[in-house]
Amino acid sequence: MTYCCALRLKDGMVFISDTRTNAGVDHISVFRKLYTFGIEGERMIVIQTSGNLATTQAVIGHLQNQLETKQEPNLYSLNTMFEIAELVGHTLRKVIADVTSDTVEQSNYYCSLLVGGQIKGAVMQLYNVYPQGNFISATSDTPFFQIGESKYGKPILDRALHYDMPMDEALRCALISFDSTLRSNVSVGLPLDALVYHKDSLHVPIGKRIYEEDPYFSNISKQWSALLKRGLQELPVPTIDYFE
Amino acid sequence: MTYCCALRLKDGMVFISDTRTNAGVDHISVFRKLYTFGIEGERMIVIQTSGNLATTQAVIGHLQNQLETKQEPNLYSLNTMFEIAELVGHTLRKVIADVTSDTVEQSNYYCSLLVGGQIKGAVMQLYNVYPQGNFISATSDTPFFQIGESKYGKPILDRALHYDMPMDEALRCALISFDSTLRSNVSVGLPLDALVYHKDSLHVPIGKRIYEEDPYFSNISKQWSALLKRGLQELPVPTIDYFE
Numbered sequence: 001m002t003y004c005c006a007l008r009l010k011d012g013m014v015f016i017s018d019t020r021t022n023a024g025v026d027h028i029s030v031f032r033k034l035y036t037f038g039i040e041g042e043r044m045i046v047i048q049t050s051g052n053l054a055t056t057q058a059v060i061g062h063l064q065n066q067l068e069t070k071q072e073p074n075l076y077s078l079n080t081m082f083e084i085a086e087l088v089g090h091t092l093r094k095v096i097a098d099v100t101s102d103t104v105e106q107s108n109y110y111c112s113l114l115v116g117g118q119i120k121g122a123v124m125q126l127y128n129v130y131p132q133g134n135f136i137s138a139t140s141d142t143p144f145f146q147i148g149e150s151k152y153g154k155p156i157l158d159r160a161l162h163y164d165m166p167m168d169e170a171l172r173c174a175l176i177s178f179d180s181t182l183r184s185n186v187s188v189g190l191p192l193d194a195l196v197y198h199k200d201s202l203h204v205p206i207g208k209r210i211y212e213e214d215p216y217f218s219n220i221s222k223q224w225s226a227l228l229k230r231g232l233q234e235l236p237v238p239t240i241d242y243f244e
Numbered sequence: 245m246t247y248c249c250a251l252r253l254k255d256g257m258v259f260i261s262d263t264r265t266n267a268g269v270d271h272i273s274v275f276r277k278l279y280t281f282g283i284e285g286e287r288m289i290v291i292q293t294s295g296n297l298a299t300t301q302a303v304i305g306h307l308q309n310q311l312e313t314k315q316e317p318n319l320y321s322l323n324t325m326f327e328i329a330e331l332v333g334h335t336l337r338k339v340i341a342d343v344t345s346d347t348v349e350q351s352n353y354y355c356s357l358l359v360g361g362q363i364k365g366a367v368m369q370l371y372n373v374y375p376q377g378n379f380i381s382a383t384s385d386t387p388f389f390q391i392g393e394s395k396y397g398k399p400i401l402d403r404a405l406h407y408d409m410p411m412d413e414a415l416r417c418a419l420i421s422f423d424s425t426l427r428s429n430v431s432v433g434l435p436l437d438a439l440v441y442h443k444d445s446l447h448v449p450i451g452k453r454i455y456e457e458d459p460y461f462s463n464i465s466k467q468w469s470a471l472l473k474r475g476l477q478e479l480p481v482p483t484i485d486y487f488e
Binding site: 158 | 395402424429452460477482483486
C-alpha cells in the first residue's frame with residue numbers, strides 16, 4: 001500500500017508520501033511516490049501517487065515525456081492548476097484504457113493522485129484526482145487530502161489541523177499522521193518524502209527524504225508517544241458509579 | 245459499519261461497541277452489538293458483533309434459543325471458553341450456510357465476532373471469530389482485538405496499550421480509540437455500549453450505555469483534543485536547514 005497526504009493552508013502547502021510498495025508481503029520495494037515539477041519563480045507542481053505502480057509510473061512518465069519532447073499541452077504550457085489537474089486526469093484515463101477497455105478489469109489498474117501547486121499570479125490549488133480521471137479540490141473547510149492507507153492517520157488531522165494553522169505546526173501534524181500510520185500498518189514504510197511550499201514563493205523545493213534514523217522524525221515520534229501515554233494517565237478517572 | 249474493541253489484560257477485560265448500523269447513508273439505525281451472558285459467580289461471557297445484521301442477530305438468536313430451550317451444547321453447559329468460541333463459530337457457519345451454499349455468495353452474509361469471558365477455575369479468554377467460523381485468541385503480546393471499522397482507533401491502542409496497564413487507564417485508552425473513530429467516520433456512531441470485567445470477579449456486569457451527552461465521555465473527548473493540539477505546538481520545530 002501507500003500513504004500520501006497533502007495540506008493546502010493559508011500560508012502554504014505540505015506534501016508527504018511514503019515509499020513502500022508491495023506485491024504481497026514478500027515483495028516489498030522502495031519507490032518514490034512524490035514528484036516535483038516546476039520553473040523557479042513561475043510555477044511549482046507536486047504530484048503524489050497511490051495505486052498500481054505500473055499505472056502511476058506511466059502517468060508520471062507521460063507527463064515527463066511531454067515536457068522532454070515539447071508536446072503540448074504539458075505541465076509547463078498550461079495556464080492554470082485546474083488545467084494541469086485535467087491533463088493529469090486525462091493522462092491517467094488514457095494509461096488505463098491502453099491496458100484494457102474492459103471497465104471492470106480496468107479497476108485492477110486504478111491509481112489515485114494528488115496534484116498541488118501554484119502558478120504565478122494565481123492562488124495555490126490542491127486536487128484529488130480519482131482513478132476515473134475526475135477530481136475535487138481542497139478548500140478552507142477541507143484543507144487536506146489523503147490517498148492510500150489513509151484511515152490510521154486521519155484522526156490527528158481531523159482533530160488538530162485547520163486552514164489557519166502555522167506551517168511549522170501543520171508540518172508536525174502531518175508527520176505525526178505518518179508516524180501513526182507507520183506504526184499501525186506495515187504496508188506503509190519509511191523513508192518518507194516530505195516537501196514544504198511557502199505561499200507565493202514560487203520556489204521549487206528539493207524536499208527532504210526522511211530515513212529511519214532521521215533524528216528529528218524519531219525525536220518527535222518518541223515525544224508524541226510519551227505525550228499520549230502521559231495524556232491517558234492524566235485524563236480523569238470515571239467515578240465509581242460510572243459502571244455497574 | 246461498526247466498531248467493536250475488546251481488551252484482555254492482566255487485571256481484567258474491557259469491551260466497547262458502537263451501535264450504528266447503516267444500509268447506505270440514508271438508512272441509519274441503532275442496534276446493540278454487545279451481548280452479555282453469564283451465571284453470577286460461575287461464568288461471564290461477552291459477544292460483540294460486526295457485519296451483516298441479519299447474520300449477527302441470527303447467531304445471537306440461536307445462542308439465546310439454545311439456552312431458553314435447554315438444547316445442548318449451549319453457552320452455559322460448555323466447560324471452557326475455547327468450547328464456547330467453537331460453538332459460536334459453528335453457529336455462525338450454520339447461519340450463513342442456511343442462507344446460501346454458494347461460497348462466493350456467502351461473503352455477502354459475513355460477520356465477525358469477538359467472544360470473551362471467564363469460567364470459574366480458568367483464566368480469562370478473548371477470541372476473534374472469523375466469518376468462516378475459525379478463530380484466534382488474544383495473548384499478552386497482542387492483548388486486544390478490533391472488528392469493523394478498526395483503523396482509525398488502532399494507533400492509540402498500538403502506541404499506548406499494554407497487557408499490564410491498570411484497568412482504569414486501559415478503559416480510557418479504549419474510549420479514546422472510540423472517540424477518534426467517531427470523529428473520523430460517520431458510519432460509527434453513539435451511543436456506545438461499554439463493559440468492564442475485573443479478573444476472577446465472575447460478576448456479570450450490566451455495563452454502561454454512553455450517549456452523546458454523557459458528561460464523562462464528552463469531558464475526556466474534549467480534554468484529549470486539547471492535549472493533542474497543545475502537544476503538536478510543543479513538539480520541537482525542525483531546524484532551519486531540515487528542509488531545502
